[in-house]
Amino acid sequence: MVPAEFGYVAPRTITEALALLERYGDSARLLAGGHSLIPLMKLRLAMPSMLIDLGEITELRGIRDDSGTLVIGATTTHATVAANELVRARYPVLAEAAGQIGDVQVRNRGTIGGSLAHADPAADLPAVMLALDAQLNICSPAGARLVAARSFFEGMFTTQLAATEMLTEIRLPPLPARTGTAYQKAANLASGYAIVGVAVVVTLDSDGAVAAARIGVTGAGAQPVRATTAEAALAGRVPGEANLSMAASAAGHDIEDPLDDMHASADYRRHLVAVHTRRALERAIAAAG
Amino acid sequence: MPLHVEGRYSFAAPIQRVWETLLDPAAISGCMPGRERFEQIGPDEFEVTLKVKIGPVSGDGTARVTLLDQHEPVRYRMRVHGGGGIGMIDGAGDIELAGSGGVTMVTYRGDADVTGxxxxxxQRLLSASAKMMIGQFFKCMEGRLAAVEPRGAQ
Amino acid sequence: MTLSHTIELSVNGRPRTADVAPRLLLVHFLRDTLGLTGTHSGCDTSQCGACTVLVDGAAVKSCTVLAVQVAGRTITTVEGLAQGERLHPIQQAFWDAHGLQCGFCTPGMMLTAIDLLARSPHPAEAEVREALSGNLCRCTGYQHIVAAVQRAAAAMRPTEPAE
Incomplete structure (x- = not known):
């Protein structure tokens, strides 16, 4: 399989890339790691007439601290994210999820920004971004804007990104003390895609009660969602059997319209969300200690 | 592969108006996601060319849509047959309307064979895509119903 | 719109320059343009790992990379492993531990294993299996492949100061 013909350009700076994006508009696609786009192009399900390769833009890569906020460049690979010491120390849930994407080779090419912008309903990272309350920096020739991960995803393969916009950075706010995190997924054995993935960030107060809980769910529906009823069931309470199982079950019902396909029925997906929410909560609470 | 879709959509309008809108060729044409061309070829038969774009994936195709077994205003059947470069579809669905107190619940259930x-x-995304397009269609219909006040209202 | 791009890169230590169409996949560039047919094209859908090569030392599936994307990079294929008649330790270990049967998946397996051993010189069995999860073998049942990678790890580990 070979993609249909297309033009190719590899800008060196974000400014150049944005100018090209404006020039070619909807017929162009941004190319990051290419591990979602190139397979679609080989199948000719996607046939952009121009690829703007972001691979040569060094300012889009890398991980840095910005006064406590961790800033991850959009074309940083999953392998780099998973191995990064700052990520592992401050946001173990992100290292855990990034290290489970696809396989070694996929993680060596696939990028964090590519995954988020592609918005595959079964991608792992969207759930983590919701749980970490990430801010996404979006640039266009007109300027930059910050969008909360929570309002970024609009549907299957659909985000807030307009045709002339580009995701440049992922900004992770610092987590308070006594915060634990965990990512749990039911992976499709053949593809590694999340049939259901649950990312949890829990902060305990000095009495051991839940000060804040954020639960991001991917794979279950057409777009990633926060399990807000489940979060509310935990808030202010000391975690115990009763409220953990209530929260888990609520998480299942927080999925409004579960996907229903050959891999898992809608009911089974709800069940998996409940089971994995429970497991993730237990691990996150133990880590919050 | 078999594709099954089912779902429901609630309209804040009386059943007769919902029926008339759902079967109005102009409304159908206006609400088909990605419609490029719409041609009425018989009293209840249309030829539709769609260009669908979901994220990076795009495809176009032409299908014949027939409205059958019309039991105004409670039930009809829709048959869809056609396709294009990315695949072919052959299927039919039943659409039922139930009105109560100015609200109409539309329930649909359909099965198709998708090939190509x-x-x-x-497969992984086919039923979700179908659901999304049906959702867009109904949402658009809802907008039309809200925009056009019934005659004699006020 | 230019339909041909000139790329310069290093393949197995040798500088190469070629005019390529943007849609040319790296696997086809290596096999058809350079004649390096040790890189195998298997599933063609980035699942089987037979086409794995190293780009700047990192294992990638060359069926899912465009040749234009690796301009300026350093590529290692299976042909670049041996030093003359002397096999690379990973090749020697696959030989010694019978880490192959038909051999189709072997180049990809070895290159993925080199990526692993560069990051983790003392991998536990589970780590080897996880690292090779993107490489499919339909002959061996993996047992000997895992053994070969562990054998190579032992051979590549410096036991005394470098000569």
């Missing part, structure tokens, strides 16, 4: 490239490689 999209069936071979797109």
């Amino acid at each position: 490239k999209v069936a071979a490689v797109g």
Whole structure:
């Protein structure tokens, strides 16, 4: 399989890339790691007439601290994210999820920004971004804007990104003390895609009660969602059997319209969300200690 | 591969108006996601060319849509047959309307056989895509119903 | 719109320059343009790992990379492993531990294993299996492949100061 013909350009700076994006508009696609786009192009399900390769833009890569906020460049690979010491120390849930994407080779090419912008309903990272309350920096020739991960995803393969916009950075706010995190997924054995993935960030107060809980769910529906009823069931309470199982079950019902396909029925997906929410909560609470 | 869709959509309008809108060729044409061309070829038969774009994936195709077994205003059947470069579809669905106190619940249930490239490689997302397009269609219909006040209202 | 791009890169230590169409996949560039047919094209859908090569030392599936994307990079294929008649330790270990039967998946397996051993010189069995999860073998049942990678790890580990 070979993609249909297309033009190719590899800008060196974000400014150049944005100018090209404006020039070619909807017929162009941004190319990051290419591990979602190139397979679609080989199948000719996607046939952009121009690829703007972001691979040569060094300012889009890398991980840095910005006064406590961790800033991850959009074309940083999953392998780099998973191995990064700052990520592992401050946001173990992100290292855990990034290290489970696809396989070694996929993680060596696939990028964090590519995954988020592609918005595959079964991608792992969207759930983590919701749980970490990430801010996404979006640039266009007109300027930059910050969008909360929570309002970024609009549907299957659909985000807030307009045709002339580009995701440049992922900004992770610092987590308070006594915060634990965990990512749990039911992976499709053949593809590694999340049939259901649950990312949890829990902060305990000095009495051991839940000060804040954020639960991001991917794979279950057409777009990633926060399990807000489940979060509310935990808030202010000391975690115990009763409220953990209530929260888990609520998480299942927080999925409004579960996907229903050959891999898992809608009911089974709800069940998996409940089971994995429970497991993730237990691990996150133990880590919050 | 078999594709099954079912779902419901609630309209804040009386059943007769919902029926008339759902079967109005102009409304159908206006609300089909990605419609490029719409041609009425018989009293209840249309030829539709769609260009669908979901994220990076795009495809176009032409289908014949027939409205059958019309029991105004409670039930009809829709048959869809056609396709394009990314695949072919052959299926039919039943649409039922139930009105109560100015609200109409529309329930749909359909089965189709999808073949070609999209069936071979797109199974994972096929039913979700279908659901999304049906959702867009109904949402658009809802907008039309809200925009056009019924005659004699006020 | 230019339909041909000139790329310069290093393949197995040798500088190469070629005019390529943007849609040319790296696997086809290596096999058809350079004649390096040790890189195998298997599933063609980035699942089987037979086409794995190293780009700047990192294992990638060359069926899912465009040749234009690796301009300026350093590529290692299976042909670049041996030093003359002397096999690379990973090749020697696959030989010694019978880490192959038909050999189709072997180049990809070895290159993925080199990526692993560069990051983790003392991998536990589970780590080897996880690292090779993107490489499919339909002959061996993996047992000997895992053994070969562990054998190579032992051979590549410096036991005394470098000569």
